[in-house]
Amino acid sequence: MSHHIVSMQGVHFVYADGHPALNGVDFTIHHGEAVGIVGANGAGKSTLLLHLVGLLLATEGMVRVGDCPVTPKTLVEIRRHVGFVFQDPNDQLFMPTVAEDVAFGPLNQHLPEAEVDRRVKAALDCVGIAHLADRAPHRLSGGERRAAAIATVLALDPDILLLDEPSSALDPASRRRLIGWLSSFTHTRIIATHDLDLVLEVCPRTIVLQGGKVIADGVTEELLADRGLLEGAGLELPLRMQGWTPGR
Amino acid sequence: MTYLDRALSHVAALDDLARRETPLTRLDPRAKVIVTFAFLVTVASFGRHQVSQPLPLLVYLAAAMAFGDIPWRVVLARLAIASPFAILVGMWNPIFEAQLVQLGPWTIAAGWLSLVSILERFSLALMIVLLLLATTGMDAVAAALGRLGMPRVLVTQVLLLHRYGFVLGAEISRMMRAHLLRAAGRAPELSTARSMLGGLFLRSIARAERVHEAMLCRGFDGVVRRRSRMHLGARDALFVCGSTGFFALVRLVDLPRLLEPVFS
Secondary structure (H helix, E strand, O other): OOOOOOEEEEEEEEEOOEEEEEEEEEEEEEEOEEEEEEEOOOHHHHHHHHHOOOOOOOOOOEEEEEEEEEHHHHHHHHHHHEEEEOOOHHHHHHOOOOOHHHHHHHHHHOOHHHHHHHHHHHHHHOOHHHHHHOHHHHHHHHHHHEEEEEHHHHOOOOOOEEEOOOOOOOOOHHHHHHHHHHHHOOOEEEEEEEOHHHHHOOOOOEEEOOOOOOEEEEHHHHOOHHHHHHHHHOOOOOOHHHOOOOOO | OOOOHHHHHHHHHHHHOOOOOOOOOOOOOHHHHHHHHHHHHHHOOOOOOOOOHHHHHHHHHHHHHHHOOOOOHHHHHHHHHHHHHHHHHHOOOOHHHHOOOEEEEEEEHHHHHHHHHHHHHHHHHHHHHHHHHHOOHHHHHHHHHHHOOOHHHHHHHHHHHHHHHHHHHHHHHHHHHHHHHHHOOOOOHHHHHHHHHHHHHHHHHHHHHHHHHHHHOOOOOOOOOOOOOOOOOEEEEEEEHHHHHHHOOOOOOOOHHHHHHHHH
16 A cells, blocks of 8 residues: 555445435545544544445445555455544453453454564554553453453554544543654544544644534634534534633 | 442453453464353263362363463453353252251251352353453354354344444433432332333334444345454364363263372
8 A cells, every 4th residue: 555545535324224324425535634524423433434444335336445455355455554443442352351452453364473572562562552452352441441442453553543432431531641642643544533622732723523414614713613513413513622721 | 329330340350351362362263162162061071979079170170261362350340140040040059958968977958069059160152251251252252163163144133233332332321310310209100100211112123223224334235244264273273172182071081089098
């Protein structure tokens, strides 16, 4: 994959129960961009992310990751370059220990054991949880679990990171650490979230979804300052832009 | 804390014990699995009226627990939880097996002997399995079973069952708590229990799908690959040979009877 453009062109998707989740989504995201996907519940954020890693395939339209269209034949190649962090870390951490979970992806890439070890160490160091390597995932705190989930994806050395509600159920300190990691990564980052303050800090660009359609796509600071746009999409101004001061 | 929470914490406590550094935890998991299997075969091979002959195995367990630094209360507490099942199995023996046997100066129904034998063998078997888990950990046991020839699909199932047992347990616990808070202390009615179970089943399927998707995203192709961290050495060979030799001795020679004159 020579460059890491992610694009959707006229993408429609209808769930098996007939519910239309995406209704003609178009966008192009370039290498190294950090993009926030925001919208109310049911706007299609998670469905959109699932398309980018081929867990759902478009009913109509074209999804491309780099040079590859996302089709059943290209999934292995696509998933080698795209790392997906699920909303619930419990879904992502299925191995008995954190280190084994982080090693799961590199082992599936048939890398030599020394390289797997190197990647596990690097991924755990990157999110500061090397000391948790031998712990069972179910014994970790919410923040530690989130860090481990991100490490499992970093160990794949992906070019593109997809994160679904990465800050949900995190305490403020864990959320702050998460924002630090996300800001420091140089990967292409696509973050679906309700946490508009996180988007403000991490993503220079934002895509607003409503009813499975892109209703706005542009500079984060401009879009997230637009009260009318946000309220129309079932959102509200980020706390930082609400002008709240203590005692008011 | 609900009964389920306590049960899960019991399982987690065994995993914690297995993470410590002791002479037994340092042994290769395969060696411990082989010895456990040999122990179980030995225990199962005793006749139903042989009560005294297996007793030296208890000495073996005591020694192993000392080497593994496993507190007795950990094993005995779990034994107490499981013992009603064994009692249920053997409790009718004194009635149905009424022929009389001579036991030293006493004449008793043979069923009492078989009841004691069942409880003894059940306790020995459970204790060795608990010892294995407390010195090895469930994941290492599963890996060892895989390396010893257990089908990969079963190993994967054991691993996932162990991992998601905790998640499922926590989910049931939350459900029960939510019910308790709105049920004025009453147990769930049949229709409520049915819909709770149905909800749990659907949620489990949804989670299984998400876990599978997460695995696919990281290149899963049907085989769970793990890094090999097992090395059989001379110490492991000595442990296997010494232990199985002792089991054979206990099985072939009635040591308590042999040693009786020494202690009398």
